[in-house]
Amino acid sequence: MQRVRERVRLAAARSGREPRQIKIIAVTKGVEVPRVREVVQQGITDLGENRVQEMTGKITALPPDINWHMIGHLQTNKVKYVVGRVALIHSLDRWSLAEEINRRAVKVGVAVGVLVQVNTSGERTKQGLTPGELPDFLTALRDLPRITVHGLMTIAPYARNPEEVRPYFRELRLLAAKHKLKHLSMGMTNDYEVAVEEGADMLRLGTAIFGTRDIKK
Numbered sequence: 529m530q531r532v533r534e535r536v537r538l539a540a541a542r543s544g545r546e547p548r549q550i551k552i553i554a555v556t557k558g559v560e561v562p563r564v565r566e567v568v569q570q571g572i573t574d575l576g577e578n579r580v581q582e583m584t585g586k587i588t589a590l591p592p593d594i595n596w597h598m599i600g601h602l603q604t605n606k607v608k609y610v611v612g613r614v615a616l617i618h619s620l621d622r623w624s625l626a627e628e629i630n631r632r633a634v635k636v637g638v639a640v641g642v643l644v645q646v647n648t649s650g651e652r653t654k655q656g657l658t659p660g661e662l663p664d665f666l667t668a669l670r671d672l673p674r675i676t677v678h679g680l681m682t683i684a685p686y687a688r689n690p691e692e693v694r695p696y697f698r699e700l701r702l703l704a705a706k707h708k709l710k711h712l713s714m715g716m717t718n719d720y721e722v723a724v725e726e727g728a729d730m731l732r733l734g735t736a737i738f739g740t741r742d743i744k745k
């Protein structure tokens with residue numbers, strides 16, 4: 529944890545940014561509650577999960593003041609377990625999901641903050657809108673009053689050399705600037721320093737914090 533914070537600080541310094549503007553989200557998939565609790569005691573306030581069931585279990589088991597982030601592909605029929613319980617949904621990747629989030633938010637009487645997931649690398653296995661689809665999608669979202677778009681999210685392809693994914697992070701930053709969106713969720717264990725240099729303000733870190741786990745991503 530100390531080491532991660534130090535590397536974030538150095539990457540921030542290299543790019544003239546303030547480390548405290550960069551939020552570390554500890555990704556807890558496959559991690560048992562006691563181990564998550566340790567990290568919370570070390571000052572982590574934000575946790576991320578990519579599976580709804582695992583998240584809801586942990587929400588009940590951990591302190592109530594944690595900010596939860598839904599970071600994985602979200603099935604429409606699971607939206608009801610997420611709305612009203614998470615601080616931010618990072619993985620808004622299609623219109624039908626937006627409609628369902630809004631519908632549910634109206635029903636429960638809450639507002640929902642989201643990031644729109646963009647597939648800047650064009651990798652076929654990755655979810656997310658193409659950069660070309662983004663403008664119309666953002667315009668359409670204005671008709672869903674309970675959804676507030678805070679920014680953009682991307683998942684870079686794995687690269688042995690993280691420099692290779694810099695263009696995908698840079699593109700996300702430029703897209704966000706163009707649409708006057710503030711937050712950028714990008715950077716995982718393999719590439720978070722490059723992401724910080726390209727303007728990330730939310731890092732989603734699993735392995736860097738918890739070590740290697742035996743799970744499917």
Ligand SMILES: *Cc1c(COP(=O)(O)O)cnc(C)c1O
Nearest residue numbers: 555578599716717732733734735
């Ligand atoms: C698992 C996961 C992460 C964290 O990955 P690490 O490489 O372990 O840091 C980040 N974002 C998403 C969407 C994930 O599913």
